[in-house]
Amino acid sequence: EVQLVETGGSLVQPGKSLKLTCATSGFTFSNAWMHWVRQSPEKQLEWVAQIKAKSNNYATYYAESVKGRFTISRDDSKSSVYLQMNSLKEEDTAIYYCTWRGPLGPYWGQGVMVTVSS
């Protein structure tokens, strides 16, 4: 069974940093292209970042809204993907989901809440 479990969400002040972790199981992580997606308090879903597999040189891609502030990374030995979020803004407040685009479409974790507020 595919499982994705996000941790690391918190209340943080604007300008601060936070790192999210997604631990996975149930599929061959080392071959997987992994993503982060977020859902705002208004319920709008937004793709945030992607990291490809080692065979694709771990290429990364970002939404314009987070480029230069967020970094996606992975540890294949731990079947985990990470999202380092720096210079956080109030508009980054959202539920963050780890996703895997499997052969049967995207799988989602349960999500983790990030609140950016002073």
Add this chain to the structure above:
Amino acid sequence: DTVMTQSPASMSTSVGERVTVNCKASQSVGTVVAWFQQKPGQSPKRLIYLATNRHTGVPDRFTGSGFGRDFTLTISNVEAEDLAVYYCLQYGSIPYTFGAGTKLELK
């Protein structure tokens, strides 16, 4: 970026009725479209992948159709448990993009 225009934003229905939700892509996405159901306080639940394929365990009253730019999710014989928000997603190209959601409510 591919914009996914989803309609309607909300709809009221009765148990037993048939409803359709539409998504129109700003450019062709082939069949790389998924549909999700989200209930309050829950993460999105997968319904349909590759436009027409139902995920394991999804009731057959949920049907996806479409190709290219126009996609539809049809729910036949709506049940009370189907009241939720439904989203489309194109995942063929980066950035992945979502529809704005359709809230299904009871009359």
